[in-house]
Amino acid sequence: xxxxxxxxxxxxxxxxxxxxxxxxxxxxxxxxxxxxxxxxxxxxxxxxxxxxxxxxxxxxxxxxxxxxxxxxxxxxxxxxxxxxxxxxxxxxxxxxxxxxxxxxxxxxxxxxxxxxxxxxxxxxxxxxxxxxxxxxxxxxxxxxxxxxxxxxxxxxxxxxxxxxxxxxxxxxxxxxxxxxxxxxxxxxxxxxxxxxxxxxxxxxxxxxxxxxxxxxxxxxxxxxxxxxxxxxxxxxxxxxxxxxxxxxxxxxxxxxxxxxxxxxxxxxxxxxxxxxxxxxxxxxxxxxxxxxxxxxxxxxxxxxxxxxxxxxxxxxxxxxxxxxxxxxxxxxxxxxxxxxxxxxxxxxxxxxxxxxxxxxxxxxxxxxxxxxxxxxxxxxxxxxxxxxxxxxxxxxxxxxxxxxxxxxxxxxxxxxxxxxxxxxxxxxxxxxxxxxxxxxxxxxxxxxxxxxxxxxxxxxxxxxxxxxxxxxxxxxxxxxxxxxxxxxxxxxxxxxxxxxxxxxxxxxxxxxxxxxxxxxxxxxxxxxx
Amino acid sequence: xxxxxxxxxxxxxxxxxxxxxxxxxxxxxxxxxxxxxxxxxxxxxxxxxxxxxxxxxxxxxxxxxxxxxxxxxxxxxxxxxxxxxxxxxxxxxxxxxxxxxxxxxxxxxxxxxxxxxxxxxxxxxxxxxxxxxxxxxxxxxxxxxxxxxxxxxxxxxxxxxxxxxxxxxxxxxxxxxxxxxxxxxxxxxxxxxxxxxxxxxxxxxx
Numbered sequence: 001x002x003x004x005x006x007x008x009x010x011x012x013x014x015x016x017x018x019x020x021x022x023x024x025x026x027x028x029x030x031x032x033x034x035x036x037x038x039x040x041x042x043x044x045x046x047x048x049x050x051x052x053x054x055x056x057x058x059x060x061x062x063x064x065x066x067x068x069x070x071x072x073x074x075x076x077x078x079x080x081x082x083x084x085x086x087x088x089x090x091x092x093x094x095x096x097x098x099x100x101x102x103x104x105x106x107x108x109x110x111x112x113x114x115x116x117x118x119x120x121x122x123x124x125x126x127x128x129x130x131x132x133x134x135x136x137x138x139x140x141x142x143x144x145x146x147x148x149x150x151x152x153x154x155x156x157x158x159x160x161x162x163x164x165x166x167x168x169x170x171x172x173x174x175x176x177x178x179x180x181x182x183x184x185x186x187x188x189x190x191x192x193x194x195x196x197x198x199x200x201x202x203x204x205x206x207x208x209x210x211x212x213x214x215x216x217x218x219x220x221x222x223x224x225x226x227x228x229x230x231x232x233x234x235x236x237x238x239x240x241x242x243x244x245x246x247x248x249x250x251x252x253x254x255x256x257x258x259x260x261x262x263x264x265x266x267x268x269x270x271x272x273x274x275x276x277x278x279x280x281x282x283x284x285x286x287x288x289x290x291x292x293x294x295x296x297x298x299x300x301x302x303x304x305x306x307x308x309x310x311x312x313x314x315x316x317x318x319x320x321x322x323x324x325x326x327x328x329x330x331x332x333x334x335x336x337x338x339x340x341x342x343x344x345x346x347x348x349x350x351x352x353x354x355x356x357x358x359x360x361x362x363x364x365x366x367x368x369x370x371x372x373x374x375x376x377x378x379x380x381x382x383x384x385x386x387x388x389x390x391x392x393x394x395x396x397x398x399x400x401x402x403x404x405x406x407x408x409x410x411x412x413x414x415x416x417x418x419x420x421x422x423x424x425x426x427x428x429x430x431x432x433x434x435x436x437x438x439x440x441x442x443x444x445x446x447x448x449x450x451x452x453x454x455x456x457x458x459x460x461x462x463x464x465x466x467x468x469x470x471x472x473x474x475x476x477x478x479x480x481x482x483x484x485x486x487x488x489x490x491x492x493x494x495x496x497x498x499x500x501x502x503x504x505x506x507x508x509x510x511x512x513x514x515x516x517x518x519x520x521x522x523x524x525x526x527x528x529x
Numbered sequence: 530x531x532x533x534x535x536x537x538x539x540x541x542x543x544x545x546x547x548x549x550x551x552x553x554x555x556x557x558x559x560x561x562x563x564x565x566x567x568x569x570x571x572x573x574x575x576x577x578x579x580x581x582x583x584x585x586x587x588x589x590x591x592x593x594x595x596x597x598x599x600x601x602x603x604x605x606x607x608x609x610x611x612x613x614x615x616x617x618x619x620x621x622x623x624x625x626x627x628x629x630x631x632x633x634x635x636x637x638x639x640x641x642x643x644x645x646x647x648x649x650x651x652x653x654x655x656x657x658x659x660x661x662x663x664x665x666x667x668x669x670x671x672x673x674x675x676x677x678x679x680x681x682x683x684x685x686x687x688x689x690x691x692x693x694x695x696x697x698x699x700x701x702x703x704x705x706x707x708x709x710x711x712x713x714x715x716x717x718x719x720x721x722x723x724x725x726x727x728x729x730x731x732x733x734x735x
Contacts, residue, residue: 021698021700021703022718023696036696038715
């Protein structure tokens with residue numbers, strides 16, 4: 001019996017199970033059940049057995065422990081972690097590892113409309129980390145994607161586990177539905193089935209754009225990502241024209257194009273790494289706009305070059321320092337040699353408060369011929385600070401004589417967070433042309449808002465209002481309007497078993513960033529619970 | 530748990546032999562009430578049963594041949610261990626030994642204490658009320674040991690600690706049946722109804 005107790009104490013971390021009639025309590029955790037049988041070799045918790053750890057609660061009709069073999073076995077296992085709900089047909093625990101088969105995982109609070117089915121799972125009961133093998137993502141009865149291996153950590157969201165980019169706040173589902181110039185609707189980075197043997201996560205984007213506007217369009221994109229390679233392509237057909245972009249990276253091959261920015265390049269490369277040093281040698285063919293003589297129009301040609309990098313990182317208690325210098329050379333046909341050097345220096349303190357300071361610089365003898373090898377001249381100082389509810393960040397571009405930043409304070413109340421954020425840009429006036437065709441403005445904006453606590457109950461809703469006021473200095477093309485309302489928005493959230501539905505509307509009265517225009521935007525979103 | 534049960538088993542077996550013919554050594558005077566036939570040893574003394582190996586040492590003893598022995602601040606020794614009780618009463622008919630504030634120790638068991646103890650002629654020992662033992666660590670409300678059937682039943686809330694782990698029965702009607710078979714111990718919280726009723730019956734007599 002002593003061995004049984006010892007084994008259980010090793011296998012399970014601190015927890016509860018305290019409501020069960022019979023419990024086995026160890027310094028690390030508790031096992032329990034409606035009844036206990038022990039014959040000197042096999043101990044069986046039955047009539048609703050459970051095992052609790054700090055971040056995990058396991059239940060099964062019966063838990064059977066073979067003391068001689070040191071193995072615990074159970075069937076119809078149900079495991080609850082802070083974020084996930086697992087079911088397994090059979091499970092076997094040896095040491096601190098749970099090996100289970102016939103797995104069903106969901107993040108839903110009730111039911112399992114959205115789930116991952118896996119053939120087997122290896123779960124580390126000490127760390128809470130799990131590896132799921134041969135999995136399929138399902139929504140209702142629809143199989144969406146297959147995965148050879150999924151790694152689960154207690155902190156990671158389902159989207160992170162599936163290797164999908166998380167858009168916006170929280171675990172937004174890969175769907176798009178919003179209205180600005182027109183109605184945009186479709187799938188965004190939607191996971192798709194792949195052949196199991198490749199072990200690559202793939203996604204599809206298919207979006208109808210600006211429906212109801214004079215310039216409707218269709219966006220089609222595909223992406224696949226493996227451990228050491230990736231490929232992405234996106235095509236957008238509009239009444240006004242076609243645009244596309246792509247990136248393929250696999251071993252020595254790099255290909256990219258972007259019709260909007262005018263970048264095209266194909267590079268063959270070889271990289272070496274030793275200690276903190278890294279050297280890349282490449283040859284490429286590319287096409288770009290002419291950075292040196294823009295009036296000459298786009299030009300294309302060959303290039304060969306190399307780039308040497310070094311990374312030094314040190315950490316002592318809460319202090320960290322990182323220094324990354326680099327130097328590059330590129331040789332062209334019919335173009336002067338390009339030389340560039342620069343780097344970054346970053347110091348960080350992460351203790352009772354967090355403070356970071358960073359300096360980025362780059363010096364080039366002249367603009368490089370192509371975008372791929374270019375490191376445009378830079379001198380930038382940036383910093384960030386976080387202390388309790390206060391966060392601040394600022395970035396000063398010494399070459400452009402421009403300072404951009406924001407200071408935010410969030411007041412935590414039992415019902416949610418009240419926040420205020422001051423955004424500023426000093427020296428922005430006239431630097432770029434905004435998307436509405438006007439010159440950029442000096443920015444001084446104070447935003448106020450409320451973020452309700454995340455919805456924890458099913459069939460509950462919350463409202464998140466926000467408002468902004470700012471000073472409009474005007475431009476040479478139009479007079480300033482002084483103080484005024486910059487934006488106002490409201491987001492309604494409703495939670496059901498599996499997802500949080502979001503409906504939001506925001507109207508921008510005075511555009512603050514170059515990509516904003518005077519317009520209203522309706523957003524519909526789905527977020528995983 | 531194995532050790533607890535083994536110890537309880539030994540205790541009951543050791544006490545299965547009764548005071549049949551015993552020898553009395555008073556510390557001082559021995560008073561006889563001629564009308565009742567009851568002897569009183571106000572300054573205590575020793576009662577020894579050489580046949581069974583039992584000896585009772587107490588600061589106060591009252592007894593009547595063939596009927597009862599009563600004692601206070603008593604120490605009852607057998608070949609395998611000893612009971613220390615604030616008071617005890619042995620009745621020859623029916624063959625029972627009742628103890629108040631009892632402590633039992635043996636070579637295999639350091640000590641177990643209870644508010645009350647009852648040893649029955651059926652070779653059954655009942656311990657009741659704040660049962661505690663330190664090594665192994667056990668806390669229980671009621672324990673019934675049936676020596677003939679090689680079984681012990683723990684009733685009510687119990688806590689057993691061993692190797693840094695704690696086994697708890699945390700219902701007022703918790704049950705834990707321990708069965709001994711050739712040195713092996715079987716423990717089960719599922720107790721057959723007829724067995725539970727029988728052993729519960731013994732517990733109710735205390």
